Every structure is written in structure tokens, then in C-alpha cells.
Amino acid sequence: MSRTIIIPTERHEPIDLMLELFAYDFMQRSLLAAAMVGGLCSLIGVFVVLRGLAFVGAGTSHAAFAGVTLGYLIGWPPLLLAVAFGVATVWITGWLEEQGRMKLDVSIGILYTATMALAIVFIGLMKTYNAEVYGYLFGSVLSVTGEELFLIGGLAALVLGLLIAFWKELLFIAFDQEMAEASGVPARRLFFLLLTLVALTVVVSLKTVGAILVFAMILIPASTAYQLTHSLTALTLYSVIIGTATALTGVVVSTVWDIPSGPSIVLLATAVFFFSLVISPKRLRISSGRLR
């Protein structure tokens, strides 16, 4: 993974260092990218957690990475092929489940490993070492370019718009898909839309947190919020706040202490998750119920 940032070597107070960092263009781009990715992942994560699609996120990110590697190998736009691979993977798994041929977690498990194997083959076929490919694997938010920021922003706006447009139906299919279909909601088509939005979110986030860790950005903030409330509105709000805050803080921590950005974000989110387990009113309710 390429690290292009050099922090001034003279001694600074941490607050001065942060203020100084915020003046850099690369830092502003990084923070903007992190905020968009953190917010978007945590929003789609609400439906991923409620509908039980956790493993789909993991599988899709590896499939999208295979698309990136193929893009670099044949000279095509990597993110375009990432979208193609990601969407194809979720559609195939969704179709197999719908046909009753295979459970979702089995088919995604097969495609997850198969696409990762493909990615390794594509990397092996490259004549030279390509640091950018590894940037997509491990995440390199600090090297996000202006063009990439526009692409991330465009895709994020598309996903956000579709989520808002179909919010009530997506909630219904997350709760009970058969009931939604029976009630006259086009649940089947909306389920495939949800899978597509998960795939697009993964692609949007690849450069920022990397293929290995993007899944955590989708899953952890929503799972944390899930511990804290029984209200869907509050769950959504908490998830977005946690996702955005940990992404922004992770970038700052990563820069100040010179550690990789993806792991910084994910480790911070994981710490918040375990804290939520401790203070969860649901856990307290269960404990008090047992005591009685």
C-alpha cells in the first residue's frame, strides 16, 4: 500500500497538528471521502443487519476486488469492473436463493472464495507490482484523488436517493419479505435492488477502507446501533452518526499516528461496538429478566 503523506517532523501540540493537517487538500479530500463512505455504509448497513445479509457484504467486496484487479490487468476502468463483478455476484446469489436451489450464505460463500481466487490469478498475471491494486485491498483514503471523490460522491448520491425513495418497502422486506410480497409490494424486485445497492456501496467504499475491511464498515455501525434502541428511526440515526464519526476519527488517528486508515476506522468502530454491548438497554433488560 502506498503511503504518500509526510507529517512535519518538528514537535507540535496534537491540536495544532490536526489544524495544520486540515489545511492540506489531501486531508480535506480524505475526510470528505471518509464521511461519505462512513455515512453511506452505515445507512445501507441498517438493512443488511435487519434483513440478515451480513455475509453478502463480505462476499461482494471480494468479488468487487476481483473486478478491480481485472481492470488493472486489461487496462479497463477498475471501478467499472468492480461494479460489474459486485452486482453480478449478488444477483447470482439472490437468484439461486429465490429458485430454492441454495441458501444465500452457501452461494455467497462459494462466489466469495472463487472471486478471491480470480483476483489472485489476475494479480499473478500482472507483469509488475502494482501498489494501487493493494490500495484497493487494504484501503488508502489518504490518497483519494479529486476525480475519485467525484465518483464516490456520485455513486453515494445514487445509492442514498434510491434508499430514500424505497425506504418503506425496504423496511417491509427486511421485516418479512413474503408478507410484503403478499401485501402487494413488489418485494422480489426490491430485494434485488437492495442487493444491488449493497454491491454499489461496497464499490464506493473500496478505495477508502479496502476490500477486506469494507464489510466491517457496513456491519459494525448498524450492529452497534441495534444494541442501543428499539426504534427504527433512532437505529438509523445512531448508525449513521457512529459510522460517520468513526470514519472521520479513524482518518485523523491514522494520519496523526501514521497507521493505515482502513484498520484505524474499523478498530475504532469495533471498540464502539463492544462499548455498546456493555451499555445496551437490551442486555440490561435480559439481565434483569433473568434476575427476576
Add this chain to the structure above:
Amino acid sequence: MPMGPRPPIIRFDHASFGFPGVTALEDITLSVEAGEFVGVIGPNGSGKTTLCRAVLGLLAPIKGQLHIFDCACQELRCHHRAKIGYLPQKGVVDRDFPVTVFETVMMGRYGALGLFRRPGAEDRRIALESLALVAMERYKDTALGHLSGGQQQRVFIARALAQQPKVLLLDEPTTGLDLPMQHNVIELIQHLHETLGLTVLLITHDINMIRSRVDRLVLLKTRLHAAGPPADVLKPNILEQVYGKGLVISDKDLVIVEDYHHSH
């Protein structure tokens, strides 16, 4: 004044349903008239849930015809489906799913609302009325997972009612409930049938619970074995064809079908 014949709402005409190599229901000919209360009985694997899915328009016949609201099943559109209030078999409700009773009932409005439209004041009024019909309005802000099994069934019935349906389709609504709660739910269904004039299609294993309440019973075991008033269907010789000999004990009015599905 004598009532004239009521129009059929659901009409099976030599209809068969299934998947490649498997026929779940074969050669069914049956009409359900508007305002009827019909009980559907039969052992496990007899095709009751398949019948349910067919009526919901989720399964097209592989042979024959099925018409719902005078519309061929294959042409059934979402707005037709919204006229059928459906209570699925009791699944496990995630206790922590972040949804209140009112939000659950409001989901019943989504099909009729269509895409891109948000629920308005009228939808909220209908949802509250539906909750009142099942006597659950005081729980409207309670988390669904905090209710008992019987209360959750009432909420799901309210969700079906919020669709303002013409037909109420209930798939084993009393499964997993204790005896008083079973009576409670069946009485509620009968009350809704009588007060709202709903056509009710009730799928159940509990013959004695519904025999005095339904207009007709339909006995299934892949084929339609009998359909008619309960007294005509609940005869030992007819039940034995479906449930097997030795399983049926007749004691005057009480018919006991031993716990068939647990013995398999």
C-alpha cells in the same frame, strides 16, 4: 328478504399446483363466495399452504385455472393482492427488531399506497382503526417484540386489516398459542367476519375449534377430498380417507383427529 347467490371471489377450476416433478395440489375445483367463512383442513403436506400461496397470487397453476376477483391468477397485480389480508404461519419474531406495533400495522398500507408515496393522515387513521378492531390500540407505541405470542397475532391481524381487504387469509393462526389464546384469536376472527362482512379462508389443524364457526369446510390431501358444511365433511369415513384408519375417534359431536403431524 332471502339473499340471492353471492358472487365467487376465488374460483379454482381443475387447477393443479406444484414444481417440476412434484404436484402439491391436483385437480382442485372450488369456489369461495363473497362473505363466506371457509375452513381448510388436512394433514401436514396436504397442500394447505400451497393453496394459500396460490390464492395470494404467488403461485400460478401448472394445469387448469385459478381466478381471484375475476382475474386470472397469472394476471394478478399488486393492487389485487392488497385486497387479500394475509396472516402467515407464525414465525419467530425477532424480539429486538426495531419496530413498534403501530409501525407494523402501518406496513399493511404500503401495498395499497404504491411506490414513492409516504403514508398520510388517512393511512394513520386506518392503521389506528385496525388496531382498535383487535383491541390493541393501547399498545401502539410498544415494541412488537415485547408482546406475547397471542398479542403479536392480533397485531398481525390488524396489519392485514389495514389493507382494507375483501378477503382474510389466515394460515394456522393459532399455532404455538395456549388454549385460551387460541379461543381468543378464533373468536376475534369470527367477530371480524361477522362485523366487517369479510370473506375468511382459515387454514388450521384444529377442527374442533372451528367446526361450529365456519360456513364450509374444505378437506385436502393433495386432492380435494370433501367440501361442504362441517356436518357433511366431518364424518369418520371421509376423515379416515385423509388421516388414515385408527386415527379418528368419533364421540357424538366431538371428532378427535390424533396429533397426526407429530406422529410423522
